[in-house]
Amino acid sequence: MRVPKDTDGDLLPDWWEADNGLDAQMAGEADKDEDERPMVSGPPAPGIKGDGLSAYEEYRGFLVMGDHIRTDPRVKDLFVYREDRVDVPDFEKIKLGFIVNTGLNAHEIQPNPGVERGPNAGRLINFNATNSGAGPMETPGHRAQSALGVIFDNAGTNVPSSRLGMTIPVVGVPNQVTSIIIYVNHILNLGGFVSTNTMFRLETFKYVVGHELGHGVHICHSACVSQSCPDGAMVAPPPPRVICGGGRGPLGGIR
Structure with a gap:
């Protein structure tokens, strides 16, 4: 079995480092987390510039x-x-591996029930952090990182009929967001083309899902004062009038 050349002994093959902008002659590249794209408008958390994955x-x-x-x-x-x-x-046509106009690489995965407990159960994506080929030590640069969970469900009577989706908390990052809920019955009850045109209905679902996924990666409304980012983090370009605020068009209930 041939083993890839690793000149600096940092567990990363030289060819992969060269292909991905890392220095094959500099040890310590394995624990870096410096994904620069897409850039954000606010300062990153101390010491964390990338996506939480080394x-x-x-x-x-x-x-x-x-x-x-x-x-x-x-x-x-x-x-x-x-x-x-x-x-x-x-539902089978609603793919979650996208966020419109962000530059993120998004991937739809299957949850891992039983891997962990608590509000993040099933969402941890880098749970196998020991004995990973790096020997008995932890994976270099490891930080627990969660996926976003999107729940398609019907809203109860306590949810305003204008509310089509909700991110909890409404603006956070994947390790903070406990759930994203898409209120299926409210979308189906919008009437008009949503009721009569399958393609339009599908695009409406995608609009709502994409909007909420944006909140799940700390993208705020730029035209809605109540939802703007209080910490100066990433702010989305002005959204279409129909998806910002409440009651201003058919998609006015997206949060």
């Missing part, structure tokens, strides 16, 4: 819907999984 973890890769992938240590990655609590025919 260069070694991005080289080792992830299982995405049964396929092993390696990710780019220069581009921020987002992992998302879904939970369908109601049955709608369009």
Whole structure:
């Protein structure tokens, strides 16, 4: 069995470092987390510039819907999984591996129940952090990193009918967001083309999902004072009038 050349002994093959903008002659590259794209408008958390995944973890890769992938240590990655609590025919066409106009590399994955407990149960994406090929030590640069969980469910009577989706908390990062809920019955009850045109209904679901996923990576409304980022972090470009605020068009209930 041939072993890839690793000149600096940092567990990353020289060829991979060269292909991904790292220095094959400099030890310590494995624990870096400096994904620069997309850039954010606010200062990053102290010592954390990237997506929460070390260069070694991005080289080792992830299982995405049964396929092993390696990710780019220069581009921020987002992992998302879904939970369908109601049955709608369009669901199989609603892919979560996208966020419109952000530059993120997004991946839809299956949850890992039983890996952990508590509010993040099933969302941890880099749980196998020991004995990973790096010997008995922890994976270089490891920080627990969670996926975003998107729940498709019907809203109860306590949820205003204009509310189409909700991110809890409304603006956070994947390790903070406990859930994203898409209120299926409220979307289906919008009427008009949503009721009569399958493609329009699908695009409406995608709009709502994409909007809420944005909140899950700390993208705020720029035109809604009540939802603007209080800490100066990433702010989205002015959204279409219909998806910002309440009651201003068919998608006015997205939060």
